[in-house]
Amino acid sequence: MCGIIGYIGQKDAKPIIMDGLKRMEYRGYDSAGLAILNGKSVKMHKKAGKLVNLQNEITDKDLAGSVGIGHIRWATHGAPTDENAHPHTDSAEEIYINHNGIIENYLTLKKALEEKGHEFYSETDTEVLAHLIEEYHKEVNLEKAVAAALKDVVGAYGIAVVSTKEPKKIVAARLGSPLVLGIVNDGEYIVASDVSAIMPHTREVVYLQDGEICTLTPEGYTITNLTLEEVDHTIEQVDWDVSKVQKQGYPHFMLKEIMEQGDVVHDAIRGRLRPEEGLAHLRGFIEHADRLKNIDRLIIVAMGTAMYAGMVGEYMLEEYAGIPVEVESATEFRYRKPVIDERTAVLAISQSGETADTIAAVREAKLKGALVLGVVNVVGSTIARDVDAGAYSHAGPEIGVASTKAFISQVTVLALITLFMGRQRGMSVVTGQRIAKELMELPEKIETILKQTDAIKEIAERYADSRDFFFIGRKYNYPIAMEGALKLKEISYIHAEGYGAGDMKHGPIALIDEDFPTVALVPQDSVYEKTLSSIQELKARSGKIIAVATEGDTAIDSIADDVIYIPKTLEMLTPILSVIPMQLFAYYVAAKLDRDIDQPRNLAKSVTVE
Ligand code: M6R
Numbered sequence: 001m002c003g004i005i006g007y008i009g010q011k012d013a014k015p016i017i018m019d020g021l022k023r024m025e026y027r028g029y030d031s032a033g034l035a036i037l038n039g040k041s042v043k044m045h046k047k048a049g050k051l052v053n054l055q056n057e058i059t060d061k062d063l064a065g066s067v068g069i070g071h072i073r074w075a076t077h078g079a080p081t082d083e084n085a086h087p088h089t090d091s092a093e094e095i096y097i098n099h100n101g102i103i104e105n106y107l108t109l110k111k112a113l114e115e116k117g118h119e120f121y122s123e124t125d126t127e128v129l130a131h132l133i134e135e136y137h138k139e140v141n142l143e144k145a146v147a148a149a150l151k152d153v154v155g156a157y158g159i160a161v162v163s164t165k166e167p168k169k170i171v172a173a174r175l176g177s178p179l180v181l182g183i184v185n186d187g188e189y190i191v192a193s194d195v196s197a198i199m200p201h202t203r204e205v206v207y208l209q210d211g212e213i214c215t216l217t218p219e220g221y222t223i224t225n226l227t228l229e230e231v232d233h234t235i236e237q238v239d240w241d242v243s244k245v246q247k248q249g250y251p252h253f254m255l256k257e258i259m260e261q262g263d264v265v266h267d268a269i270r271g272r273l274r275p276e277e278g279l280a281h282l283r284g285f286i287e288h289a290d291r292l293k294n295i296d297r298l299i300i301v302a303m304g305t306a307m308y309a310g311m312v313g314e315y316m317l318e319e320y321a322g323i324p325v326e327v328e329s330a331t332e333f334r335y336r337k338p339v340i341d342e343r344t345a346v347l348a349i350s351q352s353g354e355t356a357d358t359i360a361a362v363r364e365a366k367l368k369g370a371l372v373l374g375v376v377n378v379v380g381s382t383i384a385r386d387v388d389a390g391a392y393s394h395a396g397p398e399i400g401v402a403s404t405k406a407f408i409s410q411v412t413v414l415a416l417i418t419l420f421m422g423r424q425r426g427m428s429v430v431t432g433q434r435i436a437k438e439l440m441e442l443p444e445k446i447e448t449i450l451k452q453t454d455a456i457k458e459i460a461e462r463y464a465d466s467r468d469f470f471f472i473g474r475k476y477n478y479p480i481a482m483e484g485a486l487k488l489k490e491i492s493y494i495h496a497e498g499y500g501a502g503d504m505k506h507g508p509i510a511l512i513d514e515d516f517p518t519v520a521l522v523p524q525d526s527v528y529e530k531t532l533s534s535i536q537e538l539k540a541r542s543g544k545i546i547a548v549a550t551e552g553d554t555a556i557d558s559i560a561d562d563v564i565y566i567p568k569t570l571e572m573l574t575p576i577l578s579v580i581p582m583q584l585f586a587y588y589v590a591a592k593l594d595r596d597i598d599q600p601r602n603l604a605k606s607v608t609v610e
Contacts, residue, residue, distance in 0.1 A: 001027055001028055001074045001100065001177075001604045001605075001606050001607050001608040001609055002027060002028045002071065002072065002073050002074050002086075002099070002100035002101075002158075002177075002193070002604075002608070003020075003021065003024030003025070003027040003028060003071070003072040003100065003192070003193045003194060003197070004069070004070070004071050004086075004098040004099070004100050004158055004159070004160050004179075004191075004192065004193050005017055005020040005021060005024070005069065005070045005071075005098075005160070005190065005191070005192040005193070005197050006068070006069045006070075006098070006160035006162070006170040006172060006190070006191045006192070006216070007020075007066075007067070007068055007069075007170075007189075007190050008066065008067045008168070008169075008170050008187075008188070008189055008216045008217070008218065009066055009184060009185070009187065009188030009189065009218075010066055010187070010188060010218075011066060011188070012063075012064060012065070012066060013036050013063075013065055013066055013067060013068030014034070014036055014058070014063045014064075014065070014068065016190065016201070017034050017036075017068050017069070017070035018034070018051075018054075018055065018058075018070070019197075019200065020070065020190065020192055020197030020198075021034075021051055021054075021070050021071075021072045021197075022051060023194070023196040023197045023199075023200075023245065024072055024192065024193060024194050024196060024197050025050075025051050025072055025599065026253075026399050026400070026401055026598065026599065026604070026605040027072060027074065027100075027193060027194065027604055027605055027606060028072050028073050028074025028075075028604045029050050029051065029072060029074070029599045029604075030048070030049070030073055030074060030075050030080035031046065031047060031048045031049065031072075031073045031075070031080045031081070031082070031084065031085035031086075032046070032047060032050075032051045032053070032054040032070070032071060032072045032073065032085065033045060033046030033047065033054065033070070033071050033073075033085040033086050033087055033098075034054070034058075034063075034068055034069065034070035034071070034087070035068060035069055035070075035087045035089075035096040035162065036063045036064075036065040036067070036068035037065050037067040037068060037162055037164065037167045038064050038065035038066075038167075039167055040164050040167055041164075042093075042096065042162075042164050042167075043061070043062075043063055043065070044087055044089070044096060045057050045058050045061065045063075046082050046083075046085035046086070046087070047082060047085065048080050048081050048082050048085060049080070050599075051072060067162060067167060067168060067169075067170065068162075069087055069096060069097075069098045069160045069161075069162055069170065070098065071085070071086035071087060071098040071099075071100075073085055073086060074604040076102055076125070076609055077102070077106070077123060077124050077125045077126075078122055078123030078124045079123070083121060083122045083123075084122045084123055084124050086098045086099060086124075086126060088122060088124060088126045088127040088129075088130045089127075089130055090118075090130045090131050090133065090134035091117075091118055091119065091131060091134060092134060093164075094134065094137070094163055094164045094165055095130050095133050095134050095137060095161060095162070095163050095164075096130070096161070096162050096163075097126060097129055097130045097133065097159055097160070097161045098126075098159065098160045098161075099125075099126040099129060099157055099158070099159045100157070100158040100159075100177045100178075100193055100608060101155060101156035101157040101158060101159075101175075101176060101177040101608065101609060102125060102155045102156055102609045102610065103125035103126065103128060103129055103153055103154070103155040103157065104125075104154045104155035105152075105153065105154040105155065106125035106128045106129075106155075109128045109132060109152065109153070110128045113128065113131045113132065113135070116135070118131045118134075125155070129149060129153065129157075129159070132149040132152060132153075133145045133146055133149045133161060135149075136148040136149055137163060137165065141166060142161065142162075142163045142165070142166050142169055142171050142215075143169075143171045143213060143215045143224075143228060144228065146159075146161055146171045146173060146213060147173075147213055147224075147226050147227070147228055150173055150175070150213075150226060151226060155175075155176075156175055156176030156177050156356065156608070156609065156610075157173065157174065157175050157176070157177055158172075158173075158174045158177030158178060158179040158193055158608075159172060159173050159174075160172045160191055168217055168218055169215065169216065169217050170189075170191065170215075170216045171213060171214070171215050171216075172191040172208070172213070172214045172216070173208075173212065173213040173214070173226075174208050174209070174210060174211075174212060175210050175211060176210060176356060176359070176382075176608070177193070177354075177608050178193050178194065178207075178354045178381065178382060178606075178608065179191060179192070179193060179208040179214075180192055180193070180194065180195050180198060180205050180206070180207055180208065180380075181205060181206040181208060181214055181216075181221065181223075182195075182198030182201060182202045182204065182205050183202055183204040183205070183206070183221070183235065184201045184202045186220065187217075187218040187219065187220065189216045189221055190202070191214060191216065195238050195240065195380075196240075196245050196397060196399075198238075199238060199240060199245070203237050203238045203239070204235050204236075204237065205235070205236055205237075205238055205380075206223065206233050206234065206235055206236070207236065207380045207385070208223065208233075209231075209385075210382075211225055211226055212224065212225060212231060213225070213226065213228070236380060238379075240396070240397060245397050245399060251591075252400065252587075252591075252597045252598050253398075253399040253400040253598045254400035254402055254404060254491070254583075254587055254597050254598055255587055255597075256400075257398055257399070257400050257404045257405045258404050258405070258450075258580065258583050258584060258587065259450060260396070260405055261404070261405050261408045261446050261450075261580065262442075262443040262444070262446040262447050262450070263443070264394075264395050264396070264405045264408055264409050264412075265408060265409070265412050265439075265442045265443050265446060265576065266443045267394040267395070267396070267409075268393055268394050268395070268409045268412040268413055268416075269412060269416065269439055269440065270394075272391075272416055273416070273419075273436045273439065273440065274436070275433060275436040275437060275440065276433070277429065277432070277433075278419070278423065278427075278428075278429045278430070278431065278432020278433035278434075278435070278436055279419065279420070279423055279432060279436075280416040280417070280419035280420040280423075280436075282391045282416060282417065282420050284373075284389035284390050284391055285373070285389060285391065285417065285420050285421075287389055288371060288373075288388065288389045289424070291345075291371050292345065292371070292421060292424065293424045293425070294343060295323070295343050295344060295345045295371065296323075296324070296343045296344075297323070297324050297325075297326075297343065297344045297345070298317060298323050298324070298325045298326075298344075298345045298346075298347060299325075299326050299327075299328060299333070299338065299340070299344065299345075299346045299347070299365070299370075300313060300314060300325060300326070300327045300328070300346075300347045300348075300349060301327075301328055301329075301330040301333050301346060301347070301348050301349075301358060301361040301362070301365070302327075302329075302330060302348060302349035302350060302355075302358055303329060303330050303331065303350075303355050303357055303358055303607065304403070304486065305351075305403040305406070305407050305483060305486060306349040306350050306351060306355075306358075306403070306406070306407075306410060307327060307329060307330075307349070308407070308479040308480070308482050308483040308486070309349055309407050309410035309411050309414065309479075310327045310347075310349050310410075310414075311327050311478070311479035311482070312411050312414060312476060312479050312480075312575045313325070313327075313347075313349075313410075313411070313414035313417070313418070314326070314327045315475065315476050315572070316414060316415060316418040316476075316572045317414075317417070317418050317421065317422075319572065320418050320419075320422040320427055320431070320435070320572065321418055321421040321422040321424075321425050321427065322422075322425055322426070323421060323425070328361075329357075330348070330355070330357040330358040330360065330361035331357045331610075333361040333364065333365075334357065334360040334361050334364050338364070338365075338368070340365060340368040340369065340370045341368075341369060341370075342369045342370070342371070344365075344368075344370045344371075345370060345371040345372070345373055346361070346362070346365035346370045346371070346372050346373070347372075347373045347374070347375065347417075348361065348362045348372065348373070348374045348375070348376075348383050348387060349374075349375045349376075349410050349414075350374070350375075350376050350377070350381075350383050351376075351377045351378070351393075351395070351398055351403055351406035351410075352377070352378050352381060352605065352606040352608075353374075353376040353377065353378045353381025353382055353383040353384045354378070354381050354382055354383070354606045354608050355383075355606065355607050355608070356607060356608050356609055356610050357607070357610060358383060359382050359383055359386065360610075362374070362383055362386050362387060363386065366386070366388075371388055371389075372386070372387045372388050373387055373388065373389055373390055374386075374387035374389075374390030374391075375390060375391055375392075375393055375410055375413045375414065375417075376390055376392060376393065377392065377393045377394070377395045377396075377398065377406050377409065377410075379392060391413050391416065391417065393406065393409035393410050393412075393413050394409060395408070395409035398605075399598065399605075400597070400598045401490070401491075401598060401599060401600055401603050401604065401605050402487055402490050402491050402583075402586070402597070402600070404487075404583045407483065407579060408446075408576055408579065408580075411575055411576050411579075412439070412442075412576060415435065415439060415572065415573060415576075416439075418435070418572070419432055419435050419436065434570065435570065435572070435573075438569055438570040438573055439573065441569070442569065442573060442576055442577070445566075445567040445569060445577055446576070446577065446580065448567055449566055449567070449577060449580045449581065450580065452564065452565070452581075453584060455564070456564055456581055456584040456585060456588065457584070457588040459546060459562045459564065459585070460584070460585045460586075460587075460588030460589045460592065461588060461589075461592045462562075463517055463544075463546065463589065464492075464588075464589045464592040464593055466494065466515065466516070466517050467494065467495060467515070468494070468495045468496070468497075468511070468515075468516050469485065469488060469494060469495070469496040469497075469516075469517055469518070469519060470485075470496070470497055470498075470499060470504070470508065470511075470512075470516070470517075470518040470519070471484040471485040471488075471496060471497070471498040471499070471518070471519045471520075471521075471582070472498075472499050472500070472501040472503075472504060472518055472519070472520050472521065472531070472534060472535075473498075473500070473501060473520070473521035473522075473531070473578075474500055474501045474502060474521075474527040474530060474531045474534075475525065475526065475527045475571075476525065476571055476572060476574050476575050477521035477522075477523065477525075477531075477574060477575060477578055478498075478500045478501075479575065480521050480575050480578050480579050480582060481498040481499060481500070481501075481519075481521055482498035483498070483579055483582060484496075484498060484519055484521075484579070484582030484585070484586070485497050485498035486498070487582055487583055487585075487586035487587075488582075488585070488586040488589060488590075490586075490600055490603065491586055491587070491590040491595055491597050491600050492586060492589045492590040492593055492595055493593075493595065493600070493601070494589065494593075501520065501522075501527075501530065501531045501534035501535070502530065502534060504534055504537065504538065505534075505537060509537065509538065509541065512538055512541045512542070512543040513541070513542055513543070514542040514543070514544065516543060516544075517543065517544040517545070517546060517561075518535075518538050518543055518544070518545055518546070519546045519547075519548070519582070519585065520534075520535050520538075520545050520546070520547045520548070520560070521547075521548045521578050522535060522547050522548065522549050522553075522556060523548070523549060523550045523566065523568075523571075523574050523578060524549070524550040524553055524568065525571040525574060526571060532555070532556075532559070535547070535559055535560070536559065539559060544561045545559065545560040545561050545562075546560065546561065546562045546563075546564070546585070547559070547560035547562070547563045547564070548563075548564050548565075548566060548578050548581050548582075549563055549564075549565055549566070550565065550566060550567075550568050551565045551566065551567055551568060552565075552568075553565075564581040564585075566578055566580070566581065
């Protein structure tokens with residue numbers, strides 16, 4: 001949700017900033033801009049639309065200078081226009097600022113500034129901050145002005161600010177929006193929303209914390225709090241494989257990420273299973289084993305795809321560990337009054353670890369005394385740092401806006417947590433061994449589904465002209481029906497709804513006719529016959545059925561119009577296999593419609609605003 005970058009050093013800032021924006025384009029892509037300082041002179045360019053528009057605008061422009069800031073936007077306040085694109089500047093055009101987040105009290109601040117004579121040119125909340133800093137900067141240096149201005153602000157921000165009055169300085173700060181400092185050399189630094197923008201230049205990073213300000217000059221860097229007292233920080237090494245953030249010959253990141261899913265499961269379980277003993281070894285959870293053993297309730301908080309992974313986890317944990325589990329959208333959790341005590345554990349699931357709603361739910365749960373756990377993909381992200389204990393999902397960088405491999409890794413880790421907590425609560429060694437064995441067999445089974453890609457593509461293309469879809473499933477596959485519908489609408493813009501198979505007759509079935517197809521998840525599990533009956537009810541009303549069924553199921557052939565087969569596995573692990581045809585189906589429908597698959601309209605990868 002917006003990407004910001006700042007560079008200071010000896011090299012030309014322009015290519016470094018443009019490359020960083022390209023790498024962060026998944027965060028937002030409705031406009032982009034940059035400002036480069038060359039001594040006291042500054043050149044700013046901003047363009048609505050994809051990054052390529054900015055690239056075309058600046059191709060033949062002289063933008064020499066070794067200090068600069070850049071921004072890629074996902075609009076919150078004001079439409080995606082050239083005027084609303086960042087950077088924003090003050091009345092004297094001395095201060096240039098990039099911002100990721102929302103200044104909630106911007107209208108009050110704007111009014112006060114207008115009374116002092118400030119004029120505004122955009123509809124953004126960010127421009128207000130530029131003018132506010134200008135007010136303080138009349139008296140004090142840039143970092144002091146930024147710190148003073150931020151004290152007046154209510155909301156969330158990751159910012160990078162430069163001033164022509166101090167042209168060899170970048171001041172960056174964060175509260176609720178991610179910011180990472182990359183240390184390239186003495187006097188050469190990159191600050192960005194995401195390590196992917198930093199990785200080509202250095203592996204040494206500092207993850208800035210909420211309430212911290214980072215001042216970068218050719219003489220060095222300082223990290224302080226809002227009262228400008230230096231704070232301790234740790235330099236960390238990023239061990240991401242750079243090839244993972246390239247398409248490697250695939251037409252889209254989404255397809256590449258779908259194809260990686262066998263390895264993803266392998267990476268998620270590596271070193272964490274004791275198959276002989278039927279145990280899961282999760283370091284963070286072991287540290288809290290006593291408290292975990294005594295919890296009498298678990299609440300899972302997450303958003304979107306991560307929430308659907310949580311729903312699969314709910315079924316697993318209730319069935320195998322006997323713990324009452326509730327799954328809740330983090331947006332709702334934070335504003336009601338959840339009843340929580342020290343015998344409640346809250347588990348946050350997030351790919352990015354930066355989803356604002358999930359972060360707020362984590363903080364609310366901590367305040368109320370719950371044990372707060374996390375399943376997070378991005379190492380060092382806010383949620384990963386905020387929770388009491390967690391297990392990384394180890395999916396590697398996920399670039400496609402539609403989440404695929406992160407989902408599979410989350411469900412795999414939830415299976416490990418089920419094993420861990422189940423064994424604490426009376427699960428037999430034999431059951432533990434069975435789950436461990438089935439988990440280890442998953443990567444191979446995933447490969448057999450991926451080999452059917454061409455067949456799934458052919459089916460998807462035949463249905464690509466449909467205007468609406470239902471996705472149905474039951475028990476462990478109910479969340480997969482929701483996820484299948486989400487995937488399709490996100491990237492194809494086709495209307496799709498996910499339902500429990502048994503829910504159809506309570507209303508939705510009224511919509512069924514020969515032009516309203518249903519994707520039905522019907523593996524041979526404990527609810528197979530029930531789901532089959534629901535499918536028959538749709539067929540009886542001329543509905544077309546695309547079934548996802550277990551290999552060897554011949555009965556489904558005579559009922560469904562098209563069938564995609566998945567290998568047999570333990571019922572609780574079926575979602576890890578059945579979701580793959582959902583992803584491929586959505587992908588090929590969207591490809592047939594020529595959609596912008598990795599950067600679908602109106603969306604951004606990390607939703608770091610409320
Ligand atoms: O980074 P997170 O896992 O916290 O993100 C949560 C959702 O925003 C995310 O899963 C979203 O629903 C995806 N675009 C779905 O494909």
